[in-house]
Amino acid sequence: MNTNLRFDNTEIAFSQKSSPQLRKAYMLFKIMGSPKLVSLGSNLALFGLKARLPFVSYFIKSTVFQQFCGGINRSDCSELVSNLNHSGVKAILDYSVEGQESDEQYDNKTDSIIESLKTVKCNDGEAFGVFKPTSIGAYSVFENALKEGATDKTKVAFERIRKRYQMVFTEAAKLKVPVLIDAEETWMQDAADLLALEMMSTYNTEEIVVFNTFQMYRHDRLKALNAWIKKGKKNGFKVGAKLVRGAYMEKERERAQKLGYDSPICKDKKATDENFDNAIRMVFEHIDYCGLVVGSHNESSTLLTSSLMKERGVKPGDSRVAFAQLYGMSDQITYNLAAHSYNAIKLIPYGPIRHVLPYLIRRAEENTSVAGQTGRELTLITKELKRRRIL
Ligand SMILES: Cc1cc2nc3c(=O)[nH]c(=O)nc-3n(C[C@H](O)[C@H](O)[C@H](O)COP(=O)(O)OP(=O)(O)OC[C@H]3O[C@@H](n4cnc5c(N)ncnc54)[C@H](O)[C@@H]3O)c2cc1C
Numbered sequence: 146m147n148t149n150l151r152f153d154n155t156e157i158a159f160s161q162k163s164s165p166q167l168r169k170a171y172m173l174f175k176i177m178g179s180p181k182l183v184s185l186g187s188n189l190a191l192f193g194l195k196a197r198l199p200f201v202s203y204f205i206k207s208t209v210f211q212q213f214c215g216g217i218n219r220s221d222c223s224e225l226v227s228n229l230n231h232s233g234v235k236a237i238l239d240y241s242v243e244g245q246e247s248d249e250q251y252d253n254k255t256d257s258i259i260e261s262l263k264t265v266k267c268n269d270g271e272a273f274g275v276f277k278p279t280s281i282g283a284y285s286v287f288e289n290a291l292k293e294g295a296t297d298k299t300k301v302a303f304e305r306i307r308k309r310y311q312m313v314f315t316e317a318a319k320l321k322v323p324v325l326i327d328a329e330e331t332w333m334q335d336a337a338d339l340l341a342l343e344m345m346s347t348y349n350t351e352e353i354v355v356f357n358t359f360q361m362y363r364h365d366r367l368k369a370l371n372a373w374i375k376k377g378k379k380n381g382f383k384v385g386a387k388l389v390r391g392a393y394m395e396k397e398r399e400r401a402q403k404l405g406y407d408s409p410i411c412k413d414k415k416a417t418d419e420n421f422d423n424a425i426r427m428v429f430e431h432i433d434y435c436g437l438v439v440g441s442h443n444e445s446s447t448l449l450t451s452s453l454m455k456e457r458g459v460k461p462g463d464s465r466v467a468f469a470q471l472y473g474m475s476d477q478i479t480y481n482l483a484a485h486s487y488n489a490i491k492l493i494p495y496g497p498i499r500h501v502l503p504y505l506i507r508r509a510e511e512n513t514s515v516a517g518q519t520g521r522e523l524t525l526i527t528k529e530l531k532r533r534r535i536l
Pocket of ligand 1: 326327328329358360362389390391392393394410411412413414415417439440441442443469470471492511
């Protein structure tokens with residue numbers, strides 16, 4: 146392991162946070178430790194926003210929204226981006242609108258992704274473009290497009306989605322701005338993967354502009370990653386791999402049980418961790434044909450990546466390898482990586498509160514259901530509050 150890199154320096158980790166901000170984060174992570182409170186809060190938030198109760202919106206804005214989102218629009222995030230940049234951390238600004246439903250909305254979203262690529266190009270503080278497949282096409286189309294009985298309407302809608310992908314990546318390739326494609330639930334992911342692979346074969350022949358997300362809590366993803374790398378080597382394109390563990394575990398397991406098929410998720414956390422780390426090892430075996438974004442708050446996987454970089458002679462700032470954490474989580478990893486000149490990135494979602502609510506609920510649940518995570522954040526914040534002598 147790379148012994149120089151450590152994540153216990155809370156002074157570096159929280160240098161951007163004032164003491165009142167830290168105290169607030171402390172309270173928030175304490176509350177999120179309780180599954181009952183998270184479940185109650187999520188239901189109240191969903192109901193309150195639907196009923197347009199103003200105090201609910203205010204409450205969300207001053208708690209979870211402030212912790213995990215950069216603001217309502219891009220300009221709200223600009224001070225945050227420049228503060229991050231000061232510490233050597235780059236940003237990915239993600240307009241996290243979920244639940245769009247019309248072609249007009251998908252076209253608008255495509256235009257806004259393309260516009261954002263131009264901003265990324267001009268702004269040194271931003272590293273990647275990003276989008277979620279179902280933000281530019283209907284969920285049901287992704288779900289049904291590859292099925293044998295897909296209707297003509299679905300096929301036509303899928304063609305429109307393909308065109309939107311092409312528009313995004315034509316611009317990305319022209320500007321040389323890499324773009325991350327998020328991964329979602331397994332039952333829509335095959336169609337999204339098909340498009341991502343097509344885009345890679347067209348646009349990743351020289352620079353890597355297309356990064357697909359591999360959710361390593363899925364036991365079939367290591368094999369898939371291997372197949373993609375092989376295909377890339379054979380056909381002359383590179384594979385951009387964003388590795389994450391995956392955010393929809395409960396939903397995946399519940400559906401598999403309900404419909405009576407084998408769960409696509411690894412049998413336990415240890416198996417997911419091994420799968421994730423093996424994916425990192427696999428990418429490094431083919432590092433000249435791959436780009437890697439390690440999207441994780443896991444210290445051990447981060448250390449493994451840094452030691453493989455050292456072993457393979459990949460320098461910390463090498464453009465082939467980046468580390469990304471979600472805004473509001475694991476500052477000890479992001480800022481300590483940046484302090485050691487690694488490509489350290491914060492993914493910052495933004496958007497109107499009612500649109501980012503599903504994202505916020507996922508973050509709250511992640512910090513509840515994942516053993517250790519809340520403890521980890523709380524322990525670090527507590528340590529820093531004590532270091533500042535305010536706890
Ligand atoms: C930059 C970035 C981009 C992201 N993009 C996506 C995306 O496109 N799609 C997506 O789905 N998620 C995405 N995520 C969210 C990500 O999946 C979660 O943040 C991540 O799973 C948390 O795990 P971790 O690697 O931080 O490590 P840890 O906190 O060590 O691991 C927690 C994760 O392990 C897995 N796990 C926990 N318990 C079990 C169990 N019993 N059995 C099997 N597995 C278990 C789950 O995936 C859980 O989330 C992204 C995260 C980041 C940082």
